Amino acid sequence: MVTTTDLDLGLAILRLALGPMLMLHGWNKVAGPGGLGGTAGWFESLGLRPGAVHARLAAGTELLAGALLTLGALTGLACAAFVGLMSVASLTDHRGKGYFIFKGGSEYVLLVGMAALGIAALGPGRWSLDHALGLDLAGSWWALFALVAGGLTAAGLLLGARRLAPPSTPSTPPA
Numbered sequence: 001m002v003t004t005t006d007l008d009l010g011l012a013i014l015r016l017a018l019g020p021m022l023m024l025h026g027w028n029k030v031a032g033p034g035g036l037g038g039t040a041g042w043f044e045s046l047g048l049r050p051g052a053v054h055a056r057l058a059a060g061t062e063l064l065a066g067a068l069l070t071l072g073a074l075t076g077l078a079c080a081a082f083v084g085l086m087s088v089a090s091l092t093d094h095r096g097k098g099y100f101i102f103k104g105g106s107e108y109v110l111l112v113g114m115a116a117l118g119i120a121a122l123g124p125g126r127w128s129l130d131h132a133l134g135l136d137l138a139g140s141w142w143a144l145f146a147l148v149a150g151g152l153t154a155a156g157l158l159l160g161a162r163r164l165a166p167p168s169t170p171s172t173p174p175a
Contacts, residue, residue, distance in 0.1 A: 009127075011072075011119065012072075012125055014115060014119055015070055015119065015124060015125075016070060018116065018119070019066045021066070022066030022082065023070070025062050026058070026061070026063035027063065029062070039055040039059065040054070046093055047092065047162065048158075054161065058085065061085060062085060069082070072128020072131065074137060075119065075123060075138055076120050076137035079116040080153070081150065082150070083117065083146050083147060084157075085150075086109040086112050087150060088154045091158060117146055118143075120138060120142045121142065
């Protein structure tokens, strides 16, 4: 039989797996090879324009959401950010590459997003800031919120990026 302590331990392990992983992804966007400028160029190539804005937004969101989930703080909101980030990644970098990550597919981002939804449903556990502060930001409604808010945020970001993309200029044949 699973005890409350077992559940708290499992949730802490999941938070400690997902939170720091996302923070490292954010940090890599800022300080990895190529730095923020390289990330901006990569985002431009994915159609996320302006790339510099999207690079900063993605890195900041990854750093903040990862830290919040690690600490179990504002868990439902952090999980919504995870879902939004993973949705954008799935629809840009991993799009059309199938399921398996070794082929560039969406396996990884789907797993991360679904794990975040599971944490939103279960909550961060007693070993969290939410519990210490008496915040109840978990349950089925929070999982639904994370799914809908993350999805709508991703859709809005992608539609905005498309709208802000410079219009393609028709090529003129040589004279």
